[in-house]
Amino acid sequence: MIKIPELVCNVCGARKEVPICCNKSMMVKDDYLLCCCSDECAYQPIPECCGQSMEYYE
Numbered sequence: 767m768i769k770i771p772e773l774v775c776n777v778c779g780a781r782k783e784v785p786i787c788c789n790k791s792m793m794v795k796d797d798y799l800l801c802c803c804s805d806e807c808a809y810q811p812i813p814e815c816c817g818q819s820m821e822y823y824e
């Protein structure tokens with residue numbers, strides 16, 4: 767079974783699928799979402815909910 771990582775808001779409990787890049791879930795590093803394949807491929811801020819960054823759960 768493949769586990770899909772999620773972004774979860776610690777305040778309201780909202781869940782969101784981690785964005786996909788190069789057919790893989792993006793990973794979190796230094797408060798940004800990165801593509802696993804390359805640092806330059808894709809790079810975006812972690813989505814916010816209730817005024818704070820959502821937390822990454824695997």
Ligand SMILES: [Zn+2]
Pocket residue numbers: 787788801802803804807808
């Ligand atoms: Zn990529």
Ligand SMILES: [Zn+2]
Pocket residue numbers: 775776777778779780815816
């Ligand atoms: Zn929220």
